[in-house]
Amino acid sequence: MTRTKVALVGIGKIAIDQHVPALNASPDWELAATVSRKGSVPGVPAFTDFATFLAERPDVPVVSLCMPPAPRFDYAQAALLAGRHVMLEKPPGATLAEVHALTALAAAKGLGIYATWHSRMAHAVAPAKAWLKDKTIKSAHITWREDVRKWHPGQDWVFEPGGMGVFDPGINALSILTEVLPRPVHLTKAILEFPSNRQTPIAARLTFSGQVTADFDWRQEGLQTWDITVETDSGSLALRMGGNVLEIDGKAVAGESTIMGEYPALYARMAELVRTGTSDIDLAPMVHVADALTLGRREVTDAFQF
Known part of the structure; x- marks a missing residue:
């Protein structure tokens, strides 16, 4: 079975502890690139600039964003505008309005977006x-x-x-x-x-x-x-x-x-969303916060x- 290429953006503790092992064990995914100012994953092509990654790797259709919530909107918006499906680490954004805007953009572009709750x-x-x-x-x-x-x-x-x-x-x-x-x-x-x-x-x-x-x-x-x-x-x-x-x-x-x-199940769900061209956004936990x-x-x- 052909695995879908995914880029992991933000190589910190949660990426190394959870995302990378889940991707390496998954039959659905190939970790094809990382984007981080400091971190990297051995054997995986690494970028330090997100715009450069988007320009040089049009073959990677999915982006998983693991950086802190405050800067995440700009990355997610750029990914969607570049035609990539987007997976968001929790919480999906710094504000509810940001996530509503990303959801609307994904729908307009015919792309999937997943607000994960591990x-x-x-x-x-x-x-x-x-x-x-x-x-x-x-x-x-x-x-x-x-x-x-x-x-x-x-x-x-x-x-x-x-x-x-x-x-x-x-x-x-x-x-x-x-x-x-x-x-x-x-x-x-x-x-x-x-x-x-x-x-x-x-x-x-x-x-x-x-x-x-x-x-x-x-x-x-x-x-x-x-x-x-x-x-x-x-x-x-x-x-x-x-x-x-x-x-x-x-x-x-x-x-x-x-x-x-938890994270293997998240990536299995993301694979399903990409295959079906759908999104999964539930903001109920973030509303309570x-x-x-x-x-x-x-x-x-x-x-x-x-």
Whole structure:
């Protein structure tokens, strides 16, 4: 089977840890080029300038963008104008308006665009959604606590405008929540903790309609916590390990104790979109983040340094 050529743009930690292994193992894709000011992948043609790549490699029909969200719009727009399908790392942009504009441009050009949410591809998300489908939700709670120094070492951009702060990981939880709940919820209250020297929050406490709450924190050392619990009229559900393990009434019933299946599933979905000439854009998780930043009460906490 002929594999589709793809270029990976932005060779940082997430690209090396997740995108490259997923592409190398895929029967659908050939990693044909990289674009990055500093990073590269051994054995893959490397470019440092995106315009040069677009001009010199018309044979690569798909671009996967892995750089931070703030500069991503210009790259995605250039790729679409050059006739390339586009895959967007989460969150799909720095603003909702950017993503709406890209979606319209892709439609006008007859190209596919994919706003990926890797946590929705976690092993236990689909069975959790199926179990909750006919249940009445009494309450739900997200606990999403991790160490920013481990996952974004020295990456100051996460605390700059557009970097989203703790919502960079928190949006993963929201992508699962919006996928598995049988009915949508909306934000009603948010308390956001901003380090005194930073522009984005390091912690957040959220309240939604339907007795749904969330606790995000980027200061947790040691064991990391990525849990969602749901109480229903027919028992309790828990998603552990970022959606990869499903428990019903305290007993593990589905999933695997690994996060390494998420990106292969994303690229399989992108291959399907390219074959069918369609797009997949769901902005529900990003809407919740925008609402939190709109409604959130700001609290100042200790300065943060990497």
